[in-house]
Each structure stands twice: as structure tokens, then as C-alpha cells.
Amino acid sequence: MADTAVLAEPPAPPEPVRRTLTTVLCLAFLVLSLVLAVRIGAGTGWAEIGRAVGGRLGVPVVPLSRLQDSLIWDLRVPRVLLAALVGAALAVCGAALQSVTRNSLADPYLLGVSSGASTGAVVVVVLGFGGSRLGVTGGALIGALVAFSVLMLLLRRTGLDSVRVVLTGVVVGQLFAALTSLILLSSGDADSIRAVTHWLLGSLASARWSSVAVCAVVLALGLLVVWLCSAALDGFAFGTDTAASLGVDVRTTRIVLLVTTSVLTAVAVAAVGAVGFVGLIVPHGVRFLVGPLHRRLLPLSAVVGAVFLVWTDAVTRVVFAPLEVPVGVFTALLGVPLFLLVLRRRGEL
Amino acid sequence: MRISAEHLDWGVPGKAIVRDVELVVEPGETVGLIGPNGSGKSSLLRCLAGLRTPVAGAVRWDGADAASLGPRDRALRLAFVEQTADTDSDLRVAEVVMLGRTAHRSRWRGPDAHDREVVAAALDRLDLADLADRPWKQLSGGERQRTHLARALAQETRALLLDEPTNHLDVRHQLELMELVSGTPQTVVVALHDLAQAARYCDRLVLLHRGALVAQGGATEVLTAPLLREVFEVDAEIGRDGLGHLAVGYREPAR
Numbered sequence: 001m002a003d004t005a006v007l008a009e010p011p012a013p014p015e016p017v018r019r020t021l022t023t024v025l026c027l028a029f030l031v032l033s034l035v036l037a038v039r040i041g042a043g044t045g046w047a048e049i050g051r052a053v054g055g056r057l058g059v060p061v062v063p064l065s066r067l068q069d070s071l072i073w074d075l076r077v078p079r080v081l082l083a084a085l086v087g088a089a090l091a092v093c094g095a096a097l098q099s100v101t102r103n104s105l106a107d108p109y110l111l112g113v114s115s116g117a118s119t120g121a122v123v124v125v126v127l128g129f130g131g132s133r134l135g136v137t138g139g140a141l142i143g144a145l146v147a148f149s150v151l152m153l154l155l156r157r158t159g160l161d162s163v164r165v166v167l168t169g170v171v172v173g174q175l176f177a178a179l180t181s182l183i184l185l186s187s188g189d190a191d192s193i194r195a196v197t198h199w200l201l202g203s204l205a206s207a208r209w210s211s212v213a214v215c216a217v218v219l220a221l222g223l224l225v226v227w228l229c230s231a232a233l234d235g236f237a238f239g240t241d242t243a244a245s246l247g248v249d250v251r252t253t254r255i256v257l258l259v260t261t262s263v264l265t266a267v268a269v270a271a272v273g274a275v276g277f278v279g280l281i282v283p284h285g286v287r288f289l290v291g292p293l294h295r296r297l298l299p300l301s302a303v304v305g306a307v308f309l310v311w312t313d314a315v316t317r318v319v320f321a322p323l324e325v326p327v328g329v330f331t332a333l334l335g336v337p338l339f340l341l342v343l344r345r346r347g348e349l
Numbered sequence: 350m351r352i353s354a355e356h357l358d359w360g361v362p363g364k365a366i367v368r369d370v371e372l373v374v375e376p377g378e379t380v381g382l383i384g385p386n387g388s389g390k391s392s393l394l395r396c397l398a399g400l401r402t403p404v405a406g407a408v409r410w411d412g413a414d415a416a417s418l419g420p421r422d423r424a425l426r427l428a429f430v431e432q433t434a435d436t437d438s439d440l441r442v443a444e445v446v447m448l449g450r451t452a453h454r455s456r457w458r459g460p461d462a463h464d465r466e467v468v469a470a471a472l473d474r475l476d477l478a479d480l481a482d483r484p485w486k487q488l489s490g491g492e493r494q495r496t497h498l499a500r501a502l503a504q505e506t507r508a509l510l511l512d513e514p515t516n517h518l519d520v521r522h523q524l525e526l527m528e529l530v531s532g533t534p535q536t537v538v539v540a541l542h543d544l545a546q547a548a549r550y551c552d553r554l555v556l557l558h559r560g561a562l563v564a565q566g567g568a569t570e571v572l573t574a575p576l577l578r579e580v581f582e583v584d585a586e587i588g589r590d591g592l593g594h595l596a597v598g599y600r601e602p603a604r
Contacts, residue, residue, distance in 0.1 A: 104437060228456045235448055238434040241400050246504070247424030247452030292438045295459055 026303045030084070033307045037080045037314040038072070048072060074209070082207040082271060083313045083327075084306035085215040087278055089222065089268045091305025093261040094279030095286070095297055096226050099233040100257050101162045107280040108265040110166065111258070112173030116147020117269040118200055119176045122183045125199075126192050136199060137211065137270045144266030147176050152258070160254040161240060202275030202328025204313050211271040222264040223302055229253055230294035237292070275328045277335035278305055281342070288342050350426060350507040350536045351376050352397055356406035359396050360560075366392045368560040369406070374538055376507075379531045381551030382540040383571075385581050389560040390540040391432060391512050397538060398429040398510045410508070424452035428501035432512040432540075435493070436485060443481040445496050446471055449503030471499040474529065476522075490517030498526065508536040515543065544572055548595040556580060568595055 038049055052072040054061045063069065093108035101110070108114070120143015121136045123129050129139070151172045158164050184193055226233075232253040235243040244250050268275075282305045283297065290296045309331070316330040352374040359367040367389045374380050382390045395401045397408055399415035408415040410426055418426075428449070449471070450464045460468075472478045475495040480488070488496065494517050501509055511530065515523040523543075527550040530537055541547040547554055548568035556564040556571050558580040564571045569587075572595065577585040583599050590596040 102437070231451045231454060231456065234440075234444075235451055237436040237438040237440060237448075238431075239436075241395065241429070241431055242434045244400055244420055245398060245424060245427075245429035246448055247421040249420045287439065291444070292440055293444060 026300065030303055030307055033310045034080050034084060037083070037310045038076050040314045041076045041079060041317055044068070044072065053077070075207075078209045078212045079204050079207040079313070080310055081212045082215060083204050083309045085212065085219050086204075086268045086272050086275060087282075087305040087307070087309025088302035089215065089219045089264045089305075090275065090279035091282035091286075091301040091308075092219075092223055092226055092298055093264050093268075095283035095294070095301045096229075096233060096257055096261050097279075098283055099236050099294065100254055100261075101166050102236065102239070103162065103166060104284070105280070106166070107277075108261065108268070109173070109274060109276075109279070111151055111169035111262060111265070112147050112171075112176060113144045113151075113262050113265045114269045114274040115173040115176035115180065116150075117141070117144040117266060118180045118196075118274065119143045119183070120146070121199055121273075122180050122196055125196050126183055126187055136206075140270035140273075141266055143176070144262070144269060147172055148259075148262040148266065150175075151262075159240070160251055160258070165254075165258070198326055199273040201326035202273040202331070203324070203326040204272050205324050207272065215267055215271055218264060218267045219302075222260050223298065225260045226257065227295070227298050229257055230298065233257075233294040234292070273326070273328065275309065275331055277331045277339075278309055281335045281339045282308055284342050285338065288345060351409075351411050352427075352508060352536060352538065353409045354393075354397060354406065355409065357393075357396055357403050357408060358405040359392060359401055359403050365404075366560050367396060370560075370562045372397075372555060372562060372565070374536055376536055377534055379537040379539065379550065379552045381547035381554045382538060382557065383542075383544060383547050383554055384557035388557040388580075390557055392560075393557065394429070394510050394512050394538065394540055398427060399423045400429065421452045424504060424506075426506055427508040427510065428504040428506045429510045430497045430501050430512060430514060432516065434497060438485065440485050441481070442477055442483050442485070442488070442492075442496050442499075443468060443472065445485065446477075446499045446503050449500040449505075452504070467503050467505060468499075471503040474502060475499040476525070491519060491522055494518060495522065495526070498529075506535065508538075509533065511537070511539040513540050513542060515541065515546065544577075544597045545590075545595060548572055548597075572597060 039046065048064060048068060049072055051061045051064050052069050055063055055069075056073065064072070090108050094106065097106040097108065097110060098104055117140040120139040120141065123143065124134055124136055124139030151168060154168050154172070155165065184196065232243065232248040235246045235248045240250055283301050286297055286301045286304050290300055309327070312331050312334055313327045316325055316327050354370045354372040357367055357370040358365060370393060382393065384390050392401070396403060399408060399418065402416050415423065446468045447460055447464065450460060450467065453464065454460065469478070472481055475498055477492070477495055477499055480492060485493070494514060498511070498514060509530070514526060514530070518526060523546070527546060530539060531550040539551070551568070553566060554568055554571040555562060556576065563580060564576055572587050574585055574587060577583060577597075586598045586600070588596055588598065
């Protein structure tokens with residue numbers, strides 16, 4: 001058949017140099033963003049940040065006053081780090097779920113896990129279950145895991161095909177959303193409703209080192225697991241039978257990915273609430289830049305997601321200061337035009 | 350690879366789709382699967398490909414029960430091309446063909462030089478080298494079909510199962526594809542609609558009717574007027590065309 005065909009160049013060889021450069025640039029940009037965001041958020045000079053952070057790293061510096069030190073080290077730094085971790089986690093989950101469900105509208109909240117988290121948070125805040133020991137974060141985490149268990153219970157005898165996963169996820173999400181509304185409307189006072197609404201929209205105001213540590217560990221493990229499924233995620237592009245014929249253990253891989261993305265989402269939502277849009281738009285934007293292969297798409301989505309949320313949070317603080325507006329409100333405001341831009345460039349709009 | 354079906358039954362609850370099929374495909378043979386719409390060609394192919402677990406009976410590959418093999422083992426032995434496998438993804442032609450290397454790679458590494466060579470060779474064989482960087486959405490139906498076949502070749506298996514691979518192809522590409530399929534040393538089972546094409550390129554034909562195997566053998570044994578009337582419900586006349594190939598002419602349906 002190739003008799004008459006012009007012998008073509010083989011597909012472009014790997015360019016380790018270019019790839020390393022891209023990686024270094026991305027990470028440098030991420031670190032730069034983190035540092036700048038701490039500076040913007042803290043509203044102090046470089047010297048103070050240097051003294052607070054440097055002191056912790058063993059650099060001999062003149063210590064700050066305890067109040068200033070605590071402001072930077074206990075509030076600003078964890079806030080920026082948590083923004084990065086949550087942004088990365090949501091973007092990775094979005095990228096993976098868009099492939100698993102073969103649905104470009106999929107985002108981390110599609111499976112109803114975040115609705116479960118809300119219900120858990122509301123149960124703790126409004127009904128007072130678990131009291132202060134559990135806290136909003138603990139309640140949200142339990143709620144998310146309950147919702148995920150319900151989802152897997154409903155899916156247990158199926159082949160986990162995309163349509164069924166999406167529909168079941170939507171149903172579970174609706175169930176828990178209804179429960180949340182019911183509890184809020186029946187027994188919430190104005191203050192707790194306000195507090196919960198703030199949390200539901202996604203806010204980084206309550207970031208602490210403990211949640212940074214948990215998120216960091218879960219994200220590292222989750223990203224590794226999802227990345228090791230890269231080939232399978234690529235193979236899902238043409239549906240179940242083709243994926244299986246390529247050597248993908250379709251059902252097992254889907255379970256692994258659903259569990260991993262749900263745990264990632266649960267931890268992210270429990271830490272900061274349901275920050276919207278990051279998980280939907282970041283993977284699309286990154287696909288536009290580097291193509292749909294997951295070996296590249298997943299790590300880069302993590303970096304871009306991190307940078308996106310760090311900057312959105314910083315901008316939100318500056319624009320609305322001194323008001324503390326949930327960052328989730330602003331991700332959507334920023335995300336919609338960006339998303340439209342990507343769609344238009346791809347020729348889909 | 351020798352592929353056999355032993356008393357193979359498959360179906361969905363309440364409906365038997367493949368009924369008691371007995372079939373042996375010898376190594377290197379090209380077998381054409383023919384039959385009207387809904388006769389169970391695609392389902393039988395999926396069973397033979399190990400993608401469906403038989404309700405009763407078994408599918409054996411070189412004697413081993415296909416159902417007992419893991420997905421990766423299966424993918425190293427047999428490649429399968431669906432009738433219409435489409436995607437929303439922006440994968441490029443070379444990337445789709447590279448999917449065929451999935452089972453050959455470890456989770457930890459990306460494609461290596463050997464994978465790239467195999468992909469380039471597969472692209473060449475299907476006349477796709479110039480389209481290597483073309484995104485899926487910009488391909489015509491025929492180009493997509495050829496990309497899938499290149500992907501299956503890149504899998505480097507000893508058996509190839511194809512579901513109506515000549516759909517969407519223009520005449521030249523149909524002939525080239527059938528030449529390739531019948532010329533490959535791989536064991537091939539191919540579902541086809543064009544009876545004359547099946548007769549010309551396949552070593553043996555298998556005729557399915559309502560999920561059951563009603564005839565198998567050489568083209569002249571299977572393509573007979575009485576059998577075609579019974580299975581396809583058409584009056585046909587079998588003869589030779591000007592080039593000496595077997596040809597099937599159809600009369601108007603009686604009604």
C-alpha cells in the first residue's frame with residue numbers, strides 16, 4: 001500500500017531539552033506566583049516576608065514581632081500554599097474525569113462528592129453534630145465520603161460506563177443538595193446560613209498548616225496514581241471496547257480513577273469548600289496548549305490549576321478588600337471568559 | 350494464531366444474539382464474516398476478540414480460553430477494530446496509532462524509539478504518513494478507518510479482527526485495504542457487507558443468519574442462490590465479472 005506513498009518522517013522525536021525547559025519554566029512560574037501571592041496577600045514588604053520565612057528555615061534574621069510573624073507564617077503562607085494544592089487537585093480531577101466519562105463538561109463535582117461535603121458541613125455547623133472537635137472540615141470530609149459510598153453502591157453491579165456514571169453522580173449530587181437545603185431552611189439561623197454559604201462558595205480564608213499538610217500528601221499520592229493511568233485515560237477516547245482491545249483493564253481502571261478523584265475532591269472541598277470552574281476550564285486550556293495525551297496533560301494541569309487559583313485568590317483579596325469574598329465567586333467570573341476564549345480558538349463556538 | 354469458538358452462545362438478558370456457533374479459524378487464514386444486518390456479525394466478532402464473556406461455550410486462542418487471559422495479554426495477541434469508533438478528543442493520527450502500543454509499554458514510561466518505528470511503519474502501510482499530525486476532527490471517514498487499522502497493526506498481534514473496515518472507504522482504498530488484510534501473515538476475521546469483495550479476498554466465508562452459523566466454506570459453496578434467498582431475502586445470480594472475479598447480481602425484490 002505504501003508503494004506510491006512518500007516516505008514520511010517518523011513522528012517528532014522526543015525533545016528532552018525542550019521538555020526539561022518547559023518543566024523548569026512551569027515550576028519557576030509556580031514558585032514565583034506563590035511568592036508574589038504571599039506578598040500581595042500579606043500587604044507587607046519583602047523584608048518582613050523574608051524575616052518570617054527565613055527565620056523558619058534557619059537563616060539568621062532579626063525576628064519579627066509575634067503578631068506580624070504569625071500573620072505571615074500562620075495565615076498568609078498556608079493560604080497561598082493551600083490555594084496551589086487545591087487548584088492542582090481540582091484541575092487533575094477534572095482532566096481525569098473528562099476522559100473517564102468521555103464528557104468535556106465533566107468537573108470534579110460531577111460525581112456528587114462536593115454535595116455530600118456540603119451536607120456534612122451543614123450538619124456540623126447548623127445541627128451541631130460532632131461539635132467543635134469535628135469542625136466544618138471534618139464534617140465535610142465525612143459527608144463527601146458518604147456521598148461517594150452511595151455512588152459506588154449504586155454503581156456496584158454495572159460496567160461503570162460513562163453515561164451511567166454521569167447520571168448516577170448527578171442523582172447523588174441532587175439528593176445531597178436537597179438534604180443541605182432542607183437542613184439549612186428548617187433549622188439554620190442567619191449567622192450559620194451566612195457562614196455555610198461562604199464556605200459552600202469556596203473560600204481560602206480559613207487555610208491553616210494542618211490542611212496544607214493533608215492536602216499535600218493526598219495530592220502527591222493522587223497525582224501519581226492518576227498519572228500512572230495515563231495510557232488508559234488516552235485509550236478511553238474511543239470508548240470501552242476499543243480501550244479494552246488496547247489492553248486497558250477498563251473496569252478496574254475506572255474504579256481506581258473514580259476512587260482517587262473522589263478522595264482528592266473530598267479533601268480539597270473539605271479544606272476550602274467547592275471552588276468552582278477550576279476543574280472544568282484548566283484541563284481544557286492545557287489541552288489546547290499541549291494536546292490531549294495525559295502523560296503531559298495531567299502534570300501541566302496540576303501546575304496551571306495551582307497558578308490559576310493562587311492568582312485568583314490574590315486578585316480577589318485585592319479587588320474586594322477589605323471585604324473577604326469567597327474565591328469561588330471570582331473563579332467563575334474569571335473562568336467563563338477564559339473558557340469561551342479557548343472554545344473559540346478550538347473552533348467550537 | 351488459531352481462533353476457535355466452541356458451542357458459543359452470547360446475548361443480552363431475554364435475547365440470544367449469537368447461537369451455538371462452532372467455528373475454527375486456522376493460523377494465517379483470512380475468514381470473511383457475512384450476513385444481513387442484525388445477524389450477529391459484530392457480536393460474534395466481539396466474542397472472538399474476548400471482549401464479551403460467552404453465556405455458554407468458549408472462545409479459544411491457540412487452545413487457551415480467551416476469557417481466562419488478562420486484558421493486556423489479550424491485547425498482545427489480538428487486535429480489534431470496531432465499526433465506528435469515534436472521539437471528541439483532539440488526538441492526532443500518529444497519537445491514535447500510538448495507542449496500539451499501550452500493551453507493549455510499562456505504566457512508567459512513554460513511547461520509546463522502537464514504538465515510534467512501529468508507528469511510522471504502520472502509518473506507511475496505510476498511506477497515512479502525510480497525515481501523521483492531522484487532528485482526528487479534520488479526518489474524513491475513510492481516513493479515520495485507516496487510522497484505526499494502522500493502530501491495530503501497530504499492536505503487532507498475530508490476529509486481527511475487523512468489523513466492516515471498508516465502510517466509508519473509496520474504491521481504491523477499499524481494494525488496497527483488502528489486499529493488505531488478505532496479504533498479511535496474521536490470522537484475520539473480517540465482517541464484510543460486500544459479498545463479491547468477501548469472495549475475492551477471503552480464504553473462507555462464514556455466513557450468519559439470526560445469530561447462527563448457517564454455512565461456511567469457499568466462496569462458491571457459500572454464495573449460492575438458494576442460501577442468499579434464505580438469508581438475505583433477495584434473488585441473486587452468481588457469476589463472473591469481466592476480470593474473472595466472482596460477482597453477485599441482484600434481482601428486484603419480489604414484493
